[in-house]
Every structure is written in structure tokens, then in C-alpha cells.
Amino acid sequence: MKTEKPHGAAQLKNLTYDEIEPFYRSLDERTRARVDHPLDGRIEFVTGVRVGDQLAAIGGLKRSFLRLRFSFHIVRAEYEKLGLGHDITRDIVEYARGRGYSHFLGTLRLSNVSRLPYFLKEGYKVVSVEGDLYVRSVFPLNRRGEILVDVYRILFNLLLPVRSMVRTVRGWRR
Numbered sequence: 001m002k003t004e005k006p007h008g009a010a011q012l013k014n015l016t017y018d019e020i021e022p023f024y025r026s027l028d029e030r031t032r033a034r035v036d037h038p039l040d041g042r043i044e045f046v047t048g049v050r051v052g053d054q055l056a057a058i059g060g061l062k063r064s065f066l067r068l069r070f071s072f073h074i075v076r077a078e079y080e081k082l083g084l085g086h087d088i089t090r091d092i093v094e095y096a097r098g099r100g101y102s103h104f105l106g107t108l109r110l111s112n113v114s115r116l117p118y119f120l121k122e123g124y125k126v127v128s129v130e131g132d133l134y135v136r137s138v139f140p141l142n143r144r145g146e147i148l149v150d151v152y153r154i155l156f157n158l159l160l161p162v163r164s165m166v167r168t169v170r171g172w173r174r
């Protein structure tokens, strides 16, 4: 089903913050609305694909909530479904395996759930659906990571009702 990669596509590693911000700002509004800002956590690893003199896609790993490692992927709308997302996931997995990590996490906005088949195909396992906001998933990299998929499922299922109770109580107090 895959069409040819764009002519002249070049894989990049170690992009700088100065390249990520303009890339994010230059995205069309619909794509920007689909994703969290890549710099909303501490970036650990970034990879990208340049086509001609334009950055067509970026992705990587960042540390956010509780210092957990989350992956992010952003492909410019005109370059979707050409295999760039897959190349980015491959780079992230290669980097994470090289570091001996057992897993990393994925976050998908529920409003963007049409992209879920892509993540399932790559190997992410859904662990929770958070309210009407996010689908959380885990990408296991070894046996320990596979066990953690079940652990995250239990943790999220326990934590989410507690979080929503706290929010409700806070709402009453206001």
C-alpha cells in the first residue's frame, strides 16, 4: 500500500531546539491541533526527515509527567502515509533499545483517534483511555516492557478514578 518515499528524503538525527520550534509553528492548524507541543517536556532524543530544504517530519522521546518517557511523532500533512512516520518510530526504537530501555509511552488525543491504527501497527499497546482526552499506550521493547504493559493497565485504572475524584472535590470547593 505504501507509495514511494519523497524524492531526496534524508533522515536526520539530533535536531536542535532551534529547528523544532519553527517546524511546529509552520504546521497547518489542523495538524497542530492534533498534537501536544513537542517541547512541552524535556527532549531526550529527536529524529527527523528533511525533504529538499524543508523539514517534513520529526519525532523522538521526551520526559514529562513523573519523568516518564513519551514518544512524539509529527509528519507534515502533505507527507503523511509515505512511510516517514514508520522511519521515525524505527529510529526511536533503535535509540531506546541501544540505551537498554524496557519501554516508552505513547499519548494520542482522543480527537485524533483516527491515527490509532498507525500506532497499533507499529507495536504500541493501549493501556488506558483517559476520560475524553487521551489514549495512553506502551511500546514494549523487551520481556520486562511486556510485563509493564499489564502493570500500567492496572495503575492507570486505579489512578484515573482517583484523579477524577480529586478534580470533582476541587470543583465543589470553588
Ligand SMILES: CC(C)(COP(=O)(O)OP(=O)(O)OC[C@H]1O[C@@H](n2cnc3c(N)ncnc32)[C@H](O)[C@@H]1OP(=O)(O)O)[C@@H](O)C(=O)NCCC(=O)NCCS
Pocket (backbone or CB within 6 Å): 001, 002, 031, 034, 035, 071, 072, 073, 074, 075, 076, 079, 080, 081, 082, 083, 084, 085, 086, 087, 107, 108, 109, 112, 114, 115, 117, 118, 121
Ligand atoms: C500518525 C502519523 C505519525 C503517521 O505517520 P505516517 O508517515 O503517515 O505513517 P506511515 O506512512 O509511516 O505509515 C506506517 C503504517 O501505518 C499505517 N497508517 C498510517 N496512518 C494511518 C491511518 N491514519 N490509519 C490507518 N493506518 C495508517 C500505514 O498504512 C502504514 O502501514 P503499512 O506499513 O502496512 O503500509 C502521522 O499521520 C502524523 O504525524 N499525523 C499528524 C500528527 C499526529 O497525529 N501525530 C500523532 C500524535 S503524537
